[in-house]
Amino acid sequence: xxxxxxxxxxxxxxxxxxxxxxxxxxxxxxxxxxxxxxxxxxxxxxxxxxxxxxxxxxxxxxxxxxxxxxxxxxxxxxxxxxxxxxxxxxxxxxxxxxxxxxxxxxxxxxxxxxxxxxxxxxxxxxxxxxxxxxxxxxxxxxxxxxxxxxxxxxxxxxxxxxxxxxxxxxxxxxxxxxxxxxxxxxxxxxxxxxxxxxxxxxxxxxxxxxxxxxxxxxxxxxxxxxxxxxxxxxxxxxxxx
Numbered sequence: 001x002x003x004x005x006x007x008x009x010x011x012x013x014x015x016x017x018x019x020x021x022x023x024x025x026x027x028x029x030x031x032x033x034x035x036x037x038x039x040x041x042x043x044x045x046x047x048x049x050x051x052x053x054x055x056x057x058x059x060x061x062x063x064x065x066x067x068x069x070x071x072x073x074x075x076x077x078x079x080x081x082x083x084x085x086x087x088x089x090x091x092x093x094x095x096x097x098x099x100x101x102x103x104x105x106x107x108x109x110x111x112x113x114x115x116x117x118x119x120x121x122x123x124x125x126x127x128x129x130x131x132x133x134x135x136x137x138x139x140x141x142x143x144x145x146x147x148x149x150x151x152x153x154x155x156x157x158x159x160x161x162x163x164x165x166x167x168x169x170x171x172x173x174x175x176x177x178x179x180x181x182x183x184x185x186x187x188x189x190x191x192x193x194x195x196x197x198x199x200x201x202x203x204x205x206x207x208x209x210x211x212x213x214x215x216x217x218x219x220x221x222x223x224x225x226x227x228x229x230x231x232x233x234x235x236x237x238x239x240x241x
Contacts, residue, residue: 001192002232004199004225011224014111022110022220025118029103032121033096035219097135098128101171104164107227127171134163134175141179158190159183165230189233196229197222 002010015022029035102121109116124131138160146153162182167173173181186193200222207214 002228004192004196007196007225007228007232008199008221010111010228011221014113014224014228015220018110019217019220021116021118022224023216025103025106025121026216026220026223028118028121029096029099030219032099033092034099034103035223093135094128094132098124098131100135100164101127101131101167103223104227105168107223108165108168108231110224111227111231124168124171127167130171130173130175130178131167134167134178137175137179138163155190158193159186161193161226162186162230162233165227185230185233192233193226193229196225200225 026035099121101124105123106116106120109120142153142156142160145156160179160182162185163178166178166181166185170178200218203214203218203221207218
């Protein structure tokens with residue numbers, strides 16, 4: 001099993017000479033809503049010239065240095081949404097679910113030095129039902145676990161973190177099968193993925209000083225490292241070192 005530093009090195013070597021494509025791909029997928037955190041994220045932001053440290057689980061705020069611990073779901077429930085906003089959110093979720101699987105395939109090919117292209121995003125549209133159903137099932141399960149407390153929600157998010165990679169390799173399987181396979185793969189590996197995410201905190205701090213522009217490079221770096229993690233826990237061989 002490779003360490004976080006080894007996985008980051010594999011990601012950097014895979015991105016060598018392919019940064020432009022990786023950044024453009026990340027921008028496209030982010031616009032479609034396909035780049036989401038599967039686990040806990042650490043972010044540093046500047047508000048009114050003061051640093052604000054936050055801990056996030058997907059789109060939910062777990063802790064903010066300005067507001068302390070925030071009950072899950074409060075931000076979602078608060079306020080009403082216009083019909084157009086709801087339609088946009090649903091459409092973005094659906095497109096993001098499909099694009100997320102294509103982006104996982106892109107990063108797997110990147111780590112394998114297979115010269116991935118933009119067509120990766122279109123490859124999984126014929127399997128849109130499987131991608132969307134899996135995303136819905138995963139989000140619902142994480143949400144229900146989060147209702148119990150923050151920690152079970154975090155654990156659940158790491159249990160289901162590999163579903164997009166699994167669908168990228170076997171798009172014909174059902175949502176329940178993809179989630180169950182991810183749970184099996186992550187047995188004993190959740191802490192390793194958490195440590196991999198945590199190992200980027202220094203880069204997150206540096207990106208805060210660039211007003212987020214540094215994320216154009218950091219997000220592809222993180223995604224490639226996570227793809228390398230998946231390859232590692234599935235005992236696949238690397239072609240990039």
